[in-house]
Amino acid sequence: MDLESHQFITFFEAEQAAQLCEIAIVEKYPNQTVIFEEGARSDCLYLLLEGRVEFRKKIGPNQYRKLTTAFPNAFFGELGIIDGQPRSAQAIADGYALLGRVPEEGFMKVLDGARGSVITKLCSYMVQRLRDTTEEYIQQQLHKEKMVLMGEMLNTVIHDFKSPLSSINLASSMLKEQHPDEETEEWCDLIQAQTRRMAAMAEDFLEFARGSAVLNPKPVNLSSALQRFEKLNLVYFQEAQAKVEIECPPDLVLKIDEGKLLRVLQNLVGNAVDAFNGRPGRIEILVTQQEQGVEIEISDNGPGIPLEIQDRLFESFVTHGKPQGTGLGTAIAKSIVDAHGGKILFDSVPGQGTTFYIYLPLNLVSLEDPEAVHS
Ligand SMILES: Nc1ncnc2c1ncn2[C@@H]1O[C@H](COP(=O)(O)OP(=O)(O)OP(=O)(O)O)[C@@H](O)[C@H]1O
Ligand SMILES: [Mg+2]
CATH class of the missing domain: 3.30.565.10 (Histidine kinase-like ATPase, C-terminal domain)
Incomplete structure (x- = not known):
């Protein structure tokens, strides 16, 4: 998509749209390039022309939580310019991203001269985006709650499984001892392998619910x-x-x-x-x-x-x-x-x-x- 047809530009009247296209700097960001860091000064807004941009918040050293993803025709970074606050999240190219960067000064100048209808369009877009982000956040929280619930249920199931599983193991070991022929031995080994597998399956589920897959390579x-x-x-x-x-x-x-x-x-x-x-x-x-x-x-x-x-x-x-x-x-x-x-x-x-x-x-x-x- 080119700058002229980006929805942000089309919000404006012809003269202002042309001014914005003139001051916008189009740049390509390769995969995983940080576009801005959380806490950085908000000095420009971005129009996404191609590719994807992911927004994420730092939750620990080298650990991030994804908030949302922007797709072509979206714009972002304008809130910090309007309220003077630093960036509230990190923006990073997911795949690659082609962006039109509009510097703060030029944007504010064009906005000052804009008509009320332009401001209404901008506001309604920003409100919709906030609604979408809130909805996504609620879905993430619900998902997390489901996982916690699943983890708790599994803990109980694993605990209750332990005793019948060890009885099955014990019984097949005794069977093997009393009938030491090759066929019985093979079937008993299979029973034991399957009980080990059941226990491991339940543990795998539990690890998944906790989000902590422990590998033993x-x-x-x-x-x-x-x-x-x-x-x-x-x-x-x-x-x-x-x-x-x-x-x-x-x-x-x-x-x-x-x-x-x-x-x-x-x-x-x-x-x-x-x-x-x-x-x-x-x-x-x-x-x-x-x-x-x-x-x-x-x-x-x-x-x-x-x-x-x-x-x-x-x-x-x-x-x-x-x-x-x-x-x-x-x-x-x-x-x-x-x-x-x-x-x-x-x-x-x-x-x-x-x-x-x-x-x-x-x-x-x-x-x-x-x-x-x-x-
Ligand atoms: N090989 C396949 N052929 C047809 N449909 C498939 C195949 N693999 C997955 N699916 C579809 O994808 C869905 C999701 O699969 P997934 O294994 O994640 O969950 P599930 O099988 O529904 O439940 P669970 O695996 O937790 O018992 C399935 O319900 C099924 O509709
Ligand atoms: Mg399945």
Whole structure:
């Protein structure tokens, strides 16, 4: 968008609009460039022409809380000029941002000569923006409260689970002792692995609710980890009539939290199975080593992710068409991939299927230390 067609400029009459365009300095801000810091003097206003700008408040050393995002045609920074207060938040380019910067002096001069109708338009825009920011803040607070509530509930559930889980473990150990044949041993091991998994799942939920994913990374042979994943899910896949195919280079070693990464796969594969809705389906897990790291592709031939939630898929509590869905599966998956320094994306075509792409960075790949591989 060019300066002339920006809504802020169109608020003004032709002569003032031309003056504003003349004094505005158009500048490109690369990704993550700070446009202004919280507390800085308010010396100009900005017209967003292209890209995105994020506003955030400092909540600790190197820790920020996002307030809101501005999109093209928005303007910001005028409040501080009008009331003479310093910047109330940091503004930073999210991706890149092309901005028209209007210096304070020129802006005030044009504003002094502006007609009442121009001031009304400006005020109504500013009031609307304040309303939107307040609404966003309320939503964030509600979300936080939900998380706290969930954390408290989980604490109780985990506590109550402990005793039945240890009884199941004990019973399967005794069964193994009394029937030391290979088949019984294998089934008992599976029971114990599943109870460990249940406890770990509940802990993962709790960590997510608290917002504190604690990673315990170890060198892991990915191919062996995927075999374990398949084994743990054998009965589940059979019952769901899901044909699962896994392809992974045999000697790929990653420094990851295996339990947590398998949780990511479980959530994504579980979603695919849910989407099959009792019909037979196919799921492929394909691992490839790339220049930048490792890519794990999980694709299914289900009905695809509903279009209306695709934009917000990774947000907590976003669910669709599942009476039992909590809307946390993909949010937890993203938090775990993020904690590993990776990225998760997806591509979904209605009626054809869905593919999730997980990229794990190069620094997690270690081929030199096969001795340390835990399997
Ligand atoms: N592979 C997929 N195919 C079709 N729809 C999907 C797929 N993965 C996710 N979805 C849709 O995205 C929604 C959100 O998924 P997410 O895993 O975050 O939550 P959920 O499955 O609803 O609940 P939870 O995982 O907490 O039990 C699902 O309700 C479903 O509608
Ligand atoms: Mg899910």
